[in-house]
Amino acid sequence: MKKIGFVGLGNMGAGMAMNLQKSGFQVLAYDLDKDKIKELEKEGIQDCESIKEVTEQVDDAVITMVRNQAQTEDVIFGDNAITSADNHNVTVVVMSTLNPTIMEDLEKKVSAYDLNLLDAPVSGSLSGAEKGSLAIFSSGAQEIKEQLKPYFEAMGSHIFDLGDKIGAGQAAKLANNLLLGINMVGISEAVKFGNSYGLDEEDVLDIVEVSTGNSWAANNWGEIKEYKNNGTLDAIYKDLTSVIAESTKNKTFVPVSGLVLNVLHNSMDSEDNSNK
Template sequence: MSAHVENPGHETVAVIGLGSMGFGMAQSMKRAGLDVTGYDLVQPTVQRFVAEGGRGAGTPREAVRDAGIVVSVVVNAVQTEAVLFGPDGVAAAMKPGAVFVSSATMDPAVARSLSEQVEALGLHYLDAPISGGAAKAAKGELTIMASGSEQAFAAARPALDAMAAKVYELGNTAGTGAAVKMINQLLAGVHIAAACEAISFAAKQGLDLTKVYEVITASAGNSWMFENRIPHVLAGDYTPLSAIEIFIKDLGIVQDMARAERYPAPLAAAALQMYLAASGAGMGRDDDSSLARLYAQLSGAELPGQNKEPHKA
């Protein structure tokens, strides 16, 4: 990068949102030698980060006071906007030349709007949704789909290098990263639905599900989601590593984008209906592999651990 960024505190980072992803991202940056301050609505989580050697803050504004990089790891566009411009919003407290790195999954049009508002304040905005799950976040091995100005990339580089195994630089305007993430989420949501449909169908056939898993993961019908999610079904453990409600949100965004473009997305639409049905059946906060339980309920198939109490978040 050729641009020089006036940002002498570029190695001081604030992480807003210390959930399963944000905590690991904060750990990875701290491990890389960055000075990291964490904030979360759940103060015991902040205390845990402090106990592991990080800094803690009682408010978002306190967290960003000295930060050259602010990494926002919240769920959606509404929460991102609140982090920036809400009652304790960080945009007014960030120092000139600092960069706001937005990791939430959102509609590309919203990402562009937030970027314009942030940049009007003399700050930088990097549209940087993430993929890889909590385990890779903790190892600093995420995939980041980023777009933004050259200055935003330069300012965020220390954090990006610490958090990710792969950083895809997808363009110089916000929204492109968000759009690529939505393509990923379309595939992920459909693949999980297909995997759950298949394993429940196998159960309905009376097959040995462990053997089915072994065969499929060595065959052409395998997918990353089948390989990753079906062990939850085999264990009868639906503790939420990624909840049903996440894909209701994400596939809902896909449908909104598709409708605006007059683009048919029937497979994503069908998958969304299954997630909605699972949520309506009381599984919204359970793991997204709970679609298999829904198929079992609809068909009378028997899955492992079927008589267990469902996880309560």
């Protein structure tokens, strides 16, 4: 049984790790939430005391699925982290959503430790993580992508090979989440407009579902309405901020991105004020 490392067992990570375990791989896991680990141990996932311990036991890869750049760098370069382990045949698989610039910087830093890096963010929400139906956007060395493909197939049903350049996977994920943000704002305004003429939200959504305005956001509006600050809404806001920063760097004109970011910002402020 091949051993695969997994760091970050939040809502998405837990489902992904479980599907790896169910597919016949031995998952060696680390998370600060030990209660979460205890739940997953019942399914065969093995708890490790440190990321270093995870890394020293795996056959070929450690997956990181944490929230942001700081956490990702801590997993790779921190105390008792991946780079502190005596195992240099390991690929660090970043499945978190960061941005292309961050991934390019990580590639340079990781190469100094004779480790490999693969860029492989995911899309498909919590339901996709639990069902093993995620879309995975992979970029990096072709040989490594082929080697790790069985892991990806255990977690996703749509595996995209986006070439050798680290950061391309992140660019694809950000492009997708830009469109998600646009659709979220669009559905919200469509429902509001319909309401002003006495149309119920359910009627508007039923019409959109069979018409040209349909989208994943429309079909999953019930789930999206539950997005909260300090959770998925924060993640989307972070991603749109990255889109604008990367577009500024590349001199790419994306005016709608800024508008959607402002709408989300105001929405998040309203939620914060209502909770005070």
